[in-house]
Amino acid sequence: MFADTLTFIETASRTAPRDLPSAKPIPFEVTHEAAAETRGLPVSIRGLTKAFDAAPVINGIDLEIPAGQSIAIVGKSGCGKSTLLRLIMGLETPTTGTITRIGDKEATASRFIFQEPRLLPWATVAGNVAVGLGRSGTARSRKTAALAALAEVGLDGRGDAWPSVLSGGQKQRVALARALVSRPRLLALDEPLGALDALTRISMQGLVERVWRAQRFTSILVTHDVSEAIALADRILLIEDGRIALDLDVPLGWPRQRGTPAFANLEKIVLDRLFGGFEGGAAI
Secondary structure, X not given: OHHHHHHHHHHHXXXXXXXXXXXXXXXXXXXXXXXXXXXXXXXXXXXEEEEEOXXXXXXXEEEEEOOXXXXXXXXXXXXXXXXXXXHHOOOOOOOEEEEEEEOOOOOOOEEEEOOOOXXXXXXXXHXXXXXXXXXXXXXXXXXXXXXXXXXHOOOOOOOOOOHHHOOXXXXXXXXHHHHHXXXXXXXXXXXXXXXXXXXXXXXXXXXXXXXXXXXXXXXXXXXXXXXXXXXXXXXXXXXXXXXXXXXXXXXXXXXXXXXXXXXXXXXXXXXHHHHOOOOOOOEO
């Protein structure tokens, strides 16, 4: 199961309503309802709250994410953005409310990329990628799929290498390949590029964008970098005090061009909402 795989890896290392297929969410649980096949996985959230030790972190969120949409969640530290992502992916249990991932019938339908690559040091690069397939397939088919996924992220020919010889950017490419090898319909990314140097980070942003445009899975990215959010998402959610304070469409073409007036204007809109007019930088 998806949650089991995540646990194994973890241990080892706008608010406006949208039309969705009918579903019957069960209160207080992440539900998995059947629906017509789509490239991405639609997500419907109603009355979501999450409290730790009686302190609310998520404080009443209603949200519709259409199939195949690329979402970026931004906000100040401690606002609840990573908690929201983990709730959507079933890694946390809601205190109240419902999360419905419509059509999520398979264990490989959803995948999570963490802040660190979390590669298994005793497995080759291809072996690490094959972890994303769960237990499906033969050894030969698993390696074939892993090598194909590595080629997709620009690591063709590195399948027999060990994680210890890879750079930070290469390790994150392996983590991306591991998430993509099962062709997920929902991909969650929790600040996966935050530890990379500036040039490598921009290169990885371009890779993530190209893969999403090719496969059109539903993508949900948590980031502290407003520029990164605009570069990778067609919709930005700003979380403040556990609520959605801003739900902003990004009406820019692909690939995104940094430095344009339109790009800068969107940065200003988000930063002004965060800091009340402060324009000292694009990272939060």
